[in-house]
Amino acid sequence: MIPSLPSRGKQLLESPFIWLKEKAEMDRKRTGVPSNMWYVQGKIYDLSKFLKEHPGGENFLKLTQGQDITEMYYAHHLNLDKCQAILNKYYVREADRVQQYFNFDQNGFYRTLHRRVGDYFKVRDKGPSLSMKLTVISVLFAFCLTFGLTCLYQSFWWALLCGYTLFVCFGIAHNFMHQGPKQPLRYMSDLLFFSHYHWVITHCISHHHYPNSNIDFEMTSMEPFYITTKSRLPNNRFLPYYINIVFGFISTLQFISTIIQIIKGEEQLRKEYLIPVIEYIIIYSFCLDGALAFKLFMAIQCFASFLSLKYPLIIHRNNFNYSDGSTIQPSNDYGIYVIQTTTDHDLWIQFPLNMFLFQSFNHHILHHMFPTVDESRIPEIHHILEQTLKDFNLQHILKKYSFLELYKSHNELILEKS
Incomplete structure (x- = not known):
C-alpha cells in the first residue's frame, strides 16, 4: 500500500505544490534520490541539462525534480529504445534503495502491452x-454560442447549457493537457475555474x-467532504445530501485558494487566471446588474464543475474497483x-459522440496507461489490450x-460507507 502524505485531508484549499514537495520528500526517503536529480527504475539521472531539449517541454521535468518518475517515464513514452538511449547519457549512479510503487518487469503485462502499443x-x-x-471547432463554437445567448437573454437555462458545453471544453482541454505544454488548447480548462x-x-x-491510492490528489483532496480512500469519515451520514452541491463549488474553492496564495506571495499571478474574470465582465457588460451577472456566471461555472467531478469519480470510485481498504488485492x-x-463503459459509443457525452472517458483504461495518445485514437488500440490480457490469461x-x-x-459505495 502506498503511504499517505502529511497534507492529506487539507489539500482542497492548499497549493498543489505542497503535494509535490511532500511526494519528493517521500521519494527521497524511499530511494535516496537527490533533490536536484530524478529517479527512474532503480537508477539516478541528472536531467538538468536536458530540460530545454525535452520534446514534452521542461515543465513536467521541473515539477518532478527530486522524485521517482518511473510511472511517468513509461506512460508518456512509447518509443522506449529511443528514450532509454537519451536517458543513458544522463546516468549518474544506482539508487541507494530500490523501492518502487509498481513493478515494470520487462516480461510483465504492462511492459508487454507497452511494446505492442509502441x-x-x-x-x-x-x-x-x-x-x-473538427470536434474542437464544434465545441468552441457551441460554448461561444451558448455563452453569447446567456449574455443576450440573461437566461439561467442558457447558462446551464453553456455550463454543459464548458464541461465538454474541459474534456478537450484534458486531452491536450497530456500532449505537452506547447498545446494551446490546454487553456480551454481555464474557461472553468480549474487552472x-x-x-x-x-x-x-x-x-x-x-x-485510487493514498497519493491520488483528486481522491484525497476532497476529504472530509467525500468518501475516498478512508473507510469512514465523521460526517459521512449526510454525504448523499450535500455531495453534489460540494462538487458544484469545488472549482470555485480552488480558484479562491489560488487567489489567497497569490496574495500571500506563495504563487505568482498567471495571465490565464484572469480568463474567468473576463467571462464575468462580459456577462456584466450585457446585463449591467452585478448580482444577476454573478448568478449567471456561477450557474455556468458550478454546473460545469459538478459534471467535471461527478462523472470521473463514478468511473473510479465504485464497488467494482480497488481503493485502499477494499477487499481487492492490488497488483x-x-x-x-x-x-x-x-x-x-459503453464502449460501443465511439468518438466524437463520447466526447460530448462522457469527455471520452468511457474509454478510460487505455488513456490512463498511455495518456499522450490522443483520445480519438484510443479505440484503435483496444484490440491490443484485449489480446494481451488473453495472452496473460487475464481476460476476467x-x-x-x-x-x-x-x-x-x-x-x-457512498451509501454503505456513509
Missing part, C-alpha cells in the same frame, strides 16, 4: 485525428499514475493496477459495464 504507433499517428480537430497549470500536478502527475504490475482502479479482470451500472455501484 509498435502499433511506430507507423501510425498518435496525435489528434481530423475528427478531433490547467495546477491540473498538470493534481491530474497529469498525481491522479494519472497513482489512481504490483502497473497495467493491471490501472485496470483494477479504472472502469470502461477487464469487465464491461454500462454507465447506469457504474452510477448505481458508485451510489451504493
